[in-house]
Amino acid sequence: MSDIRVTVDVVIFTIQESRLGVLLVRRGIPPFEGAWAIPGGFVLPEEGLEQAARRELEEETGVREVYLEQLYSFGNPGRDPRGRVVTVAYYALISPERKIQAGSDAAEARWWPMDGLPELAFDHAEILRYAHERLRNKLEYTTVGFQLLPESFTLTELQQVYQAILGRPLDKRNFRRKIDLLGILTPLKEQRRQGPSRPARLYRFSAARFERLRDKGILFPF
Amino acid sequence: MSDIRVTVDVVIFTIQESRLGVLLVRRGIPPFEGAWAIPGGFVLPEEGLEQAARRELEEETGVREVYLEQLYSFGNPGRDPRGRVVTVAYYALISPERKIQAGSDAAEARWWPMDGLPELAFDHAEILRYAHERLRNKLEYTTVGFQLLPESFTLTELQQVYQAILGRPLDKRNFRRKIDLLGILTPLKEQRRQGPSRPARLYRFSAARFERLRDKGILFPF
DNA sequence: ACAAAAGTGTTCGATATACACCCATGT
């Protein structure tokens, strides 16, 4: 009755050089040969949608256990010239430390900054816009932002993540007060030295405190 | 490669007797024979997802041009015992005035209150929970609530819609101040008399003012 | 007169915003 093929596409975000980046693969064959695309592939007969997305993610980056969330499904007839394809789009957040060599498989793959994207295949520009918007919104009422940082980080780095996603500067004092009020950071003994300036204190995300908040319905990140 | 069938399911909300209601159809055949289900059907080869959802909606209720939004896609293998089916779920809001006879086609269909649902087929209980949650959230930062009311309505009726969706009472004065502050209601000359009490002023949703707000990025309902 | 729903303001706490200087370190 409906011979529609189902794929998952996974928008994989990271932070690089204080900017929001996304992993894209270069298409080697038509259609859109030479254009860049969001990594993805067909859903296998026996796997769930999220499972398929995690598989694609791991094939592409080698990482597991990352933040992954379903974004939206795109299915206009004509979005793929080869036939009817409905794609269930997901987005994932991976921290720079885990950002292994992109493109474990043969295809060319690289990180692109969201504010300087190349020509994109299919309706992938739309999917990226949508993913970015979702991420921006989620940032304001969840703790997804922490997913883009390594285990220990400085407050400045955290602020840079927020700024990279929101695309605007934030006030340092207000930002720190807000984070402090959330009460989900544990200060570490170590500091980070990086050149000729005062060392910055390191923190880590406190899952324990976070759980308490989530149980009160304040947050909803995983 | 992937012989997955794709359906759309449409959670159709309305307000009845000041409660949130949903349209369900009774299954006449196995599996889940006799259980109630969210209306839906296969996506046709040449139609888009939203288009398919609107078609199902119209087939089921006869109405067009209603608020319709994609909810989430469900695709666990095993969610349908007959085979692999991925469903793209939507939800729609229709006002009581437009609430024509449910079930234009042969199948038995009726409105159920969200706080007293029958046994549901497939994973439809999960889909309904999800839809209700989305609606609750959207209510707080958009104007979707107005979609559930006829063109003219009283402030008390509007408040009842909010209460029905949120599942808790709201303070009348705070509620009215908030609505007033939005500046999207136009008072009408008419009043509504209904028994032995003071008549209530009627209002209508002011699209013009609403547009201005939306352009400022305050609201995002259509 | 009374029952029933409509209508109307103020106070308080919490939260968001705007804003500028000193501190610790490497060179």
Added chain:
DNA sequence: ACATGGGTGTATATCGAACACTTTTGT
């Protein structure tokens, strides 16, 4: 000594929450 990023507090505006009485009508 100076250049670099780290760290800190206060004042104001805005928003949400709590709370009770008067008004208008039908019977």
